Amino acid sequence: MRDIARATDLSQSTVSRILNRTPTLVPIAEATRERVIATAMELGYRPNPLARGLRGASTMLLGLIVRDITDPFFAGAIEAVTMAASSRGYNVVLGHAHARVDEAITLWGVLEARHCDAILLLGDTSDQPRLLQDLASAQVPVVALWQGTQASDIGSVSVDNRAGIRAVLDHLTGLGHRRIAFLGGRRLGDIKEREEAFVNYYAELREPLRDGYTQRGVNDPESAVSALDRLLALPEPPTAVVAATDVLATGLLHAGNARGLRVPDDLSVTGFDDIPFAAFTVPALTTVCMPMREIVEQAVTMALDDPDGASGNTQVLQPSLIVRASTGPVSASGSSGRS
Amino acid sequence: MRDIARATDLSQSTVSRILNRTPTLVPIAEATRERVIATAMELGYRPNPLARGLRGASTMLLGLIVRDITDPFFAGAIEAVTMAASSRGYNVVLGHAHARVDEAITLWGVLEARHCDAILLLGDTSDQPRLLQDLASAQVPVVALWQGTQASDIGSVSVDNRAGIRAVLDHLTGLGHRRIAFLGGRRLGDIKEREEAFVNYYAELREPLRDGYTQRGVNDPESAVSALDRLLALPEPPTAVVAATDVLATGLLHAGNARGLRVPDDLSVTGFDDIPFAAFTVPALTTVCMPMREIVEQAVTMALDDPDGASGNTQVLQPSLIVRASTGPVSASGSSGRS
């Protein structure tokens, strides 16, 4: 930048003002402006974000803390965030918390130290209220995504898990199912809400919620395999299983096939999230479509465009049911398993 | 940092020296050192990476350019990179090229401007030789992963695609298959190498490579669906399909099921990469296991630990065959399709 100041016989300050198009606070001669811009191009000038950040200005960096990058759902979310960010000229700094909350805290410190303009938090951290409290007092706006709809001090954007589960259960009961089981993960964030919604819905039905009908594991296809075995061992095995995520539902589909069950004839299976793979499982998965674009767009808007209105603001968006081939009417035999 | 200098009645330089443990070039009194460290803790001091970077020192930032974040294979790679980076105290800046090469160039500029200490390039960019040339002249070390084994000026780490395809085909021919088709993507990087390896292997067999036995599309399950239809419409449909990636193989599995084919009885299917989902498809996918950890570790070592030896250095690691349930002996009927 000094070079371009010298080349144009102007002072650095003028050049700086022009290149940052100060909002009309200080008028500048059109002629000089053009001259500066021209030489800037010529010299291939690119501002140094470090120096800019050091001086207190924006770093154009969006921090992203995510617990499990390998979860295909979050992978899609990361993509959506990078797209939303880059459309605003921002870069994304990715912090991976490896599902360990203390790491998330460390990362938060790192990102704040790096002077990110805002921080997005992907995934459930409600098991660690302290983190959320710390975040609420952060210097930069923090927005949490998919944290569940619990009240908190920081901004958050979520999906209406209750509505999603209701849609699934309406669909399943409409097909005649009465013995419906639920497969969740650790009782955190969204998954917790989905489980609660399931239990509530059941309470409204005549049918009692049988013992062993709510299974839990980690959010991994492997744990769905063992959960299905437990379900099938029940005196009255379910005719349908509602999985809290597509990842779990995929494990269910796999395990069902390995055990000789036909889906959906012997067992209906549903997921939640509508990850890209959900349309290509065997059979294609009936699931709840996450309004990914909208959620991320909301969050990025809150974090970057309206940082003041962000804190404490909780948005809840609506999901929609996608019916594919993994659900069907309850079979005539009325019993799953032992095919 | 000035605060801690004042609190200890020392000068900033001393504090800086102590906190950066200058390698014995300048001796320091043990007493002062401890005093400084103590007050640093007390004041919750954290160095400002911006200022440090501005001064020319390392920014502890690793740039990562990836073409398709949603590809589960790359998602796994990103995780591996963030882990390798964080074990060295580095953060990862993620640039998403959205499969557009010109964006990759832009990103490269951005990352270089941000003074990343090194840049990693994930995925095939061999369609844009200019990018690779530019990168070769970059200020920071650049290492490309999964670029194929072609010679290039920048450091690269790849997998031996030829060996992987050979392993798959040895397995399939061992099961009696002779009519084996290949499903690839755009002829880039690894996928290109895999297709060539397939064609070469076939040349060594007695069987001729029939018309239409090498299909191409984009790397997406959807395109595998239409490719399978084309394959089944052939006068002599294959008894096995070798997919260039697990993503394609998943689409094949889905389409096969939708068309009423039984896998592996009517059709054997193989993949490549061993993404996490591969073990949980229906049926579980026989595939080639990518030595992900090793590849990423190599690349990060080249980029961060040995930046001088990086350029032009090409490493090729060995994959291994994972036999699961999607491959089986060629069926008695000897013909796939029309089940």
Add this chain to the structure above:
DNA sequence: CTGAAAGCGCTAACAC
């Protein structure tokens, strides 16, 4: 309308 100068937080010559 434009220039001069101070300083963001830190490091690295050089002195003492």
Add this chain to the structure above:
DNA sequence: GTGTTAGCGCTTTCAG
């Protein structure tokens, strides 16, 4: 052993 000083590249008062 420790202090002084200058400067990384940029923004931003405050004077012209």
